[in-house]
Amino acid sequence: MEEEQEKENEERKESEQEERTRKKTIAEHGEDEKRVDEKMKNEHEELKEDEEEKEGLIGRVKEYMKKKIEEEEEEGRYRLLLLPILFILKGSPVTADPPNVIIMLMDDMGWGDLGWNGEPSRETPNIDRLAAEGLTVPHMYTAAPLCSPSRASLLTGRLPIRNGFYSDNTHGMNAYTPQEIVGGIPDEEVLLPEALAARNYTSGLIGKWHLGHRDQYLPLKHGFHSWFGAPNCHFGPYSGITTPNIPVFRDDHMLGRYYKDFAIDKNKGVSNMTELFIQEAVEFIERESSKGPFFLFWTPDSIHAPTYSSPHVRGTSRRGRYGDAVKETDAGVGAIVEALRTQGVDNNTLIFFSSDNGAALVSKEDGGSNGPFLCGKQTTFEGGMRAPGIFWWPGVIPAGSVSYQVMTHMDLFSTVAQIAGAEIPSDRIIDGLPLYNSLVHPELEILRPVFLYRGDRLMAVRKGSYKMHLWTFSTPTDELARGINFCPGEEIPNLTTPIPTNHTGQPILFNIEVDPGEKYPLSRFTQEYSKQVTELQQVVSDHEAQLVPGEPMLNWCDNAVM
Secondary structure: OHHHHHHHHHHHHHHHHHHHHHHHHHHHHOOOHHHHHHHHHHHHHHHHHHHHHHHHHHHHHHHHHHHHHHHHHHHOOOOOOOOHHHHHHHOOOOOOOOOEEEEEEEOOOOHHHOHHHOOOOOOOHHHHHHHHHOEEOOOEEOOOOOHHHHHHHHHHOOOHHHHOOOOOOOOOOOOOOOOOEOOOOOOOOOOHHHHHHOOOOEEEEEEEOOOOOOHHHOHHHOOOOEEEEEOOOOOOOOOOOOOOOOEEEEOOEEEEEEOOOEOOEOOOOEOOHHHHHHHHHHHHHHHHOOOOOEEEEEEOOOOOOOOOEOOOOOOOOOOHHHHHHHHHHHHHHHHHHHHHHHHOOHHHEEEEEEEOOOOOHHHHHHOOOOOOOOOOOOOOOHHHHEOOOEEEOOOOOOOOEEOOOOEEOHHHHHHHHHHHOOOOOOOOOOOOOOOHHHHHOOOOOOOOEEEEEEOOEEEEEEEOOEEEEOEEOOOOHHHHHOOOOOOOOOOOOOOOOOOOEEOOOOOEEEEOOOOOOOOOOOOOOOHHHHHHHHHHHHHHHHHHHOOOOOOOOOOOEOHHHO
């Protein structure tokens, strides 16, 4: 009854407003009353027709989208045709002047390390400003819970199980690219800079690579035009007799090595490497801004233990050495944005800020915070694979906006290619979705699955609000015995299991939006559990039915290749 009364009141108000307008028009223009009535009636009919046409178009688009999504899910394929249909309403993002793109990928930074996400010391003002001026994505996932496979997936738009960045030596174990690794990113994979080359982008990498250190795997062989940084993390110092220190490159030439030629005081946590990475980024922007579109992949690694910062930053954070490293990285974000503004290209530059995985809780006080999420790096719990997600593009992305779209780093490949007008490979499955419209219209959401792998084993899947664990595994028992713990102080029976534990017969289910800390599994005796598990099991079945694993590239280590 109340709704009907409200509707009647609204209709009465509209009728009264129309009558006032009619009388005003007659009084002001002295027009014939009949002519005024006829004119207003015609205008009303035209508005009504326009509105009906618009609603009909929107309705047809929604029906088409619903049908496409259902068809894709039934066939187990999550193709790139889900979003572009929405451009019927908005228009294509491709322009004759493609935007510059900067991806800032931190190393082991946790979701809870940003002031924007509630870090108590509030020591990331530049990153927080990026969030305030852009769009934040609270549900941003990496494609793996550690460095190398995560980076490989971001640059290829494909799960590690597809692009080969995994090992099957031991089922369900993580693998990465240490100095003695023989493999690296396969030539058959198309990396983002290679896709952008057709649109005349100049691509530069500044910082850590981690997709293989042998000549055929280095950045300039995979689409980048320039590189300053290292193929691996700044581990060391080593003796140089049996194990060399990590090399530092300029393009395809080695300049020297960490500790020996590029100083790092591991005991004091002091090095000027981040300062060099900031300077290189600013100079890249100054050099390339006037030439055409550029892609900058900025990957400083000082936040990865052993952490370091420049002498003038050391000791300035309330959070110790780790906080010093975060503060200096934050200053780098500010310097890069300022360089864009100085060159006058800020309004034509898309920035994405994130981390390659969750914080490494194993590093204790020399590591970061994953906020409310369970566990950390190396695990497929939320703390291992939920990362900061910030998009910034002044004048295009609404400032201060939030998208609740569930995204992964793999979406960067498809979304950047979509924005740049670059071709997306059609001869392989691309796991990333083109989500340009979710950036400019944050209210849009697509219900899509995210598959969480540890090595070659599918551990969990999330779709919508629900996350289903098929397997659980935290820290191996032998590492726990040595004081290594990926979930310190967060052990939950039957969940943070120290051995791989199979739950496929009776999956563990969480409503991850209600319970982001994965503390309260839903009872298997409820209708909610039965309904969601049945749907998610079908998603997993479809995914596995069309899965063709790539050749594992991280199976073989040999000291001879160091």
